[in-house]
Amino acid sequence: MSKTMATRPYGPYMGRKRGLQKGKEHGIRMGRCQFVTDSMRPAPLPLRGARVLFIIQGFDAIDQGIAHGLRQTVREAFTATAVDMLRLAAELGPDLVLVMNGLHVFPADHTDHVDQVRQMGIRTAIWFADDPYFTDHTATLAPHYDYVFTHELSCVAFYREVGCDQVHYLPLAVNTAVFKPMHVSPEYRSDICFIGNGFPNRIDLFNELTPYLADKKVLIAGGLWEQLEGFELLKKGIKLQWIPIEESVKYYNGAKIVINVHRQTYHEVYNKNSRNIPGHSINPRTYEISGCGTLQITDYRHDLDLHYTPGHDIETFHNSAELIQKMKHYLRHEEDRLRIAIRGLRRTMNEHTFVDRLGKLMDIVFA
Structure with a gap:
């Protein structure tokens, strides 16, 4: 039997197997998210x-x-x-x-x-x-x-x-009526997701991440990403457009990991901060990503510890090497990934x- 004939049924079989596995992972995550949302519906407060x-x-x-x-x-x-x-x-x-x-x-x-x-x-x-x-x-x-x-x-x-x-x-x-766990179809699923404009500090980071991301299923969406040095390697997963809120929620839900990168606090074109006042506080995406019950890995801001606990209900990174190391770990260890994501969802609904x-x-x- 030729090699071609011998492997012909193997492709569809493996495709079905991968599809079943992804469906199982998605179902487990949704079940755990649903338990959190069902158990955290507070009584109405006096107006x-x-x-x-x-x-x-x-x-x-x-x-x-x-x-x-x-x-x-x-x-x-x-x-x-x-x-x-x-x-x-x-x-x-x-x-x-x-x-x-x-x-x-x-x-x-x-x-x-x-x-x-x-x-x-x-x-x-x-x-x-x-x-x-x-x-x-x-x-x-x-x-x-x-x-x-x-x-x-x-x-x-x-x-x-x-x-x-x-x-x-x-x-x-977070607006919990919008940013919440939900079932999404396969076209919204990815290993790694980032939504936001390609500001210079983000471009610099993703230039360093590109060799690792090249063989992953990646979703990057927003303007300015054509400036990436390795754009051709990632372009199949890049959408050079603004993503509506309802679509962002689906992409967050479909991702195994969502990266959050705050914009730099001073830039002569994109910012109006001539005093160069530093950025110490987390952005709204921090709450929105966690509100979807997805693992978030964010760069560190000073007030993060007031709202989340790194390593417990959110993950952080300080440089590209640390981010790659953590992405490798959480893509290989589903339970670790889900545990932190579910804790992040619970804390977001309870406090934010x-x-x-x-x-x-x-x-x-x-x-």
């Missing part, structure tokens, strides 16, 4: 007797999470864009106008409108989600508000220095929801 007008920033992953969280936190919550803020504040007479970020899609005169809202006797608060990357702009915005909240530890002192009296560290969180964060915000504003 605070306040009316809040929430001004969105235009980034659905966070905006929807806050809007959903407000409905579970206060008696009345209204959501609007910045162009309607002044009119609705006058019509609704809320107890608080809460602005998300105040950047990117906000009109140039929005601080004048904030000043007018304050003159109505309405409390105002802003929650900065892009610190410290746009502090050249936020430095002029923050003093117009009664309360300033920032997810970035290093910016608390900065806002006090520019004249803000009420400045508070308030980490971001927008309901939790908004409760703290309201305690400060209405103390």
